Amino acid sequence: MALHINSTAKLPSGYEIPLLGYGVYQTPSEVAEDVTQHAIKSGYRHVDSATVYRNEEPSAKGMLKAGIPRDQLFYTSKVPPKSISYNDAKACIDESLKKTGLGYVDLYLLHAPYGGKEGRLGAWKALVEAVDAGKVRSIGVSNYGVHHLDELEEWQKQQPQGAAGIISVNQIELHPWLARKDIVQWCERRNIVLQAYSPLVRATRMDDPILMPIAKKHGKEPSQILLRWGLQKGFVILPKSVTHSRIEENTQLYGFELDGEDMRALDTGKYEPCTWDPTTAPLSGGMALQFVYGHALSYLQRFGIMSHG
Ligand SMILES: NC(=O)c1ccc[n+]([C@@H]2O[C@H](COP(=O)([O-])OP(=O)(O)OC[C@H]3O[C@@H](n4cnc5c(N)ncnc54)[C@H](OP(=O)(O)O)[C@@H]3O)[C@@H](O)[C@H]2O)c1
Known part of the structure; x- marks a missing residue:
């Protein structure tokens, strides 16, 4: 069926996610209410925020002010990279609920694969419990490379029925200069939805x-x-803009189609992240080490000194 502004994908949790999302990273909190309201009025039904964006309260307020019923809106937040542990994740989810006043969060993600194995799996357990408690509907990860995904899946296989949680999403940087075939393939084989961040590079x-x-x-x-x-490509896209005219322009994606030749030309095969790349962070080590290592590796790969495997 042809794509349209209200197109959705079915998450492994069973809930629908709008394919068009509105990103609010680096959106100053003073303007977040206005621009988010404008986005919803322009047709977006999905807002991607995070605790570290420091604009959860005004973004949610803008969403609700647009006059669309709550059950037609989709809101995402994330456990900060520095707080990937059981206790911090639990506190963070409660804080999002309080700040947004949305009643539940549609999707909660672990922002980055930091915190070591114990931290990552502990934080995941907190997300699973939040689903059981009705605080969150779907859960997932962000910036997970194949090795991080394997670790989580291994752990899930060892859990008793119902305790493993369902990975609905992996949110990663995705655009023609960073198509990440390995991570995309891992997720697609399991019907995990890919969310493309920095889709405008x-x-x-x-x-x-x-x-x-x-x-x-x-x-x-x-x-x-x-x-x-x-x-x-079948991704959920999360363009960000604080400019009213661009917010609207970024919804006008329908009524035309890229053909095979266009898609082949855009298949650059390049590894050129425009932001951080925690997908390369090692499994072990403290957050600082993982952060530095992940960044250093992504630069080496970007400039062709190491291949991206
Ligand atoms: N999970 C993660 O680690 C992670 C990391 C990065 C991003 N994200 C998510 O993904 C969202 C988008 O990524 P991003 O903010 O990094 O970058 P992006 O959406 O690729 O690009 C945003 C930039 O493009 C400009 N822009 C927007 N629409 C445009 C248009 N039609 N023409 C020309 N320029 C345009 C914006 O300017 P103006 O705002 O001035 O209009 C802004 O400078 C974030 O907001 C966040 O929700 C997640």
Whole structure:
């Protein structure tokens, strides 16, 4: 069926997730209420926030103010990278509920695979308990590489019935210069939904020589081609903008289709993250070590000094 602004994907939890999401990272809290309300009025039904974005309260307020019933809205938050442990995750979920006043959070993620094995699995257990308590509907991870996913799946297999939780989502940086075939394949084999963050490559590639001719061919903006690429790959896309006109522009992704030739041209095979890359962080070590190692490795891979495996 043709994609449209209200298209959704079914999560492994059984809930539906809107394919178009509105990201609020780096959205100042003073403007978050206004821009989020504008996004909902422009047709978005899904907002991606996080504890570390420091705008949960105004973002949720903006969502609710737009006048759309709560059950038609989808809100995500995340346990901060520095708080990946059982106790911190529990506290964090309660804080999100209090700040947002949404009654429940649609999707709660572990923001990064830090905290060591005990921290990661402890924080996951807190998410599972939050689902049982009706505080959260679906749970998932963010920035998990294949080795982190394997660790979680191994642990899940050892749990008694009902205690393992269901991984609904992995939210990672995804765009034509970072298609991450290994992680995508791991998730797709298990029907885990991929959420593409930084889908506009943070506006750093709008004049790219591969992208521009495709935009011209379809009479669309380069930003719309990038977002359409994500949708046609089957990803949930999370564009961010604090500019009213761009918030609207980023919803106009329907009524045209990238053909095989366009998709092949955009299949660059490159490894060029535009932000951090915790998917490469090692399983063990403290958060600081994992952070530094993950960053150093992503730079080495980016500049071709090491291959990305
Ligand atoms: N889980 C994670 O670790 C993680 C990491 C990064 C991001 N995320 C999520 O993904 C969301 C999006 O990622 P992102 O914020 O890194 O970057 P992005 O969405 O790729 O790019 C945002 C940038 O693009 C500009 N922009 C937006 N629409 C545009 C358009 N139509 N034409 C030209 N420029 C445009 C924005 O400017 P203006 O705002 O000035 O309009 C902003 O500078 C975040 O907000 C967050 O929800 C998650």
